[in-house]
Amino acid sequence: xxxxxxxxxxxxxxxxxxxxxxxxxxxxxxxxxxxxxxxxxxxxxxxxxxxxxxxxxxxxxxxxxxxxxxxxxxxxxxxxxxxxxxxxxxxxxxxxxxxxxxxxxxxxxxxxxxxxxxxxxxxxxxxxxxxxxxxxxxxxxxxxxxxxxxxxxxxxxxxxxxxxxxxxxxxxxxxxxxxxxxxxxxxxxxxxxxxxxxxxxxxxxxxxxxxxxxxxxxxxxxxxxxxxxxxxxxxxxxxxxxxxxxxxxxxxxxxxxxxxxxxxxxxxxxxx
Numbered sequence: 001x002x003x004x005x006x007x008x009x010x011x012x013x014x015x016x017x018x019x020x021x022x023x024x025x026x027x028x029x030x031x032x033x034x035x036x037x038x039x040x041x042x043x044x045x046x047x048x049x050x051x052x053x054x055x056x057x058x059x060x061x062x063x064x065x066x067x068x069x070x071x072x073x074x075x076x077x078x079x080x081x082x083x084x085x086x087x088x089x090x091x092x093x094x095x096x097x098x099x100x101x102x103x104x105x106x107x108x109x110x111x112x113x114x115x116x117x118x119x120x121x122x123x124x125x126x127x128x129x130x131x132x133x134x135x136x137x138x139x140x141x142x143x144x145x146x147x148x149x150x151x152x153x154x155x156x157x158x159x160x161x162x163x164x165x166x167x168x169x170x171x172x173x174x175x176x177x178x179x180x181x182x183x184x185x186x187x188x189x190x191x192x193x194x195x196x197x198x199x200x201x202x203x204x205x206x207x208x209x210x211x212x213x214x215x216x217x218x219x220x221x222x223x224x225x226x227x228x229x230x231x232x233x234x235x236x237x238x239x240x241x242x243x244x245x246x247x248x249x250x251x252x253x254x255x256x257x258x259x260x261x262x263x264x265x266x267x268x269x270x271x272x
Contacts, residue, residue, distance in 0.1 A: 030241040037238035057242035066220040077140035085148030093156035110146030
């Protein structure tokens with residue numbers, strides 16, 4: 001009996017430590033002066049200076065420009081994933097044929113097949129999009145479109161056909177049916193897809209490094225990489241962790257606002 005209740009408590013304890021310890025390390029180190037942060041540890045700062053650390057991180061890391069660049073890449077990517085994903089999912093959910101089934105299988109294959117970085121970069125160079133924001137937007141859209149289609153297709157299949165048939169009887173065209181009936185019903189899964197794509201794209205450095213490369217178009221993760229690379233020799237870990245905290249705040253806010261929609265959207269799209 002004791003073990004029956006002890007197992008959930010043990011799992012929660014391990015999960016709490018796995019998340020809480022790194023988070024605590026980041027927060028306390030970001031508030032320490034340089035002398036105390038040379039070797040990051042879990043101790044509280046003897047001298048608190050979070051304000052100066054965060055000011056220096058924002059200035060040295062060019063965070064305002066990085067924030068603008070991240071928004072110019074992430075926001076269009078999210079919109080394209082939602083619009084294209086919803087339209088494709090509606091077709092896949094309502095049309096029944098071998099061609100549609102094959103197209104659906106190809107679209108969701110992105111869930112299993114990892115993107116090839118070298119191939120992506122070569123294709124972008126051929127198209128003249130390497131090192132540009134439209135190229136980065138195209139990469140993010142292609143990467144996360146499969147997830148959006150998968151969840152939205154499952155959700156739309158659970159919507160009664162009678163709603164759309166009633167609208168057709170009233171003379172509504174397909175576009176009007178999609179905008180006025182289907183999209184409003186997709187709100188839970190749209191919220192889920194928005195949060196998931198934003199979280200992944202906002203923190204991405206791997207693909208951004210190869211596609212954008214840095215410079216004036218560098219996003220927040222790329223600027224963090226530059227700051228962290230320099231701090232390896234300067235031992236300014238207090239600035240690195242301060243940058244991490246500030247960069248994470250927008251996504252923390254987005255997650256807190258939409259956390260209720262995540263579980264409902266995932267279960268609706270995958271189970272129904």
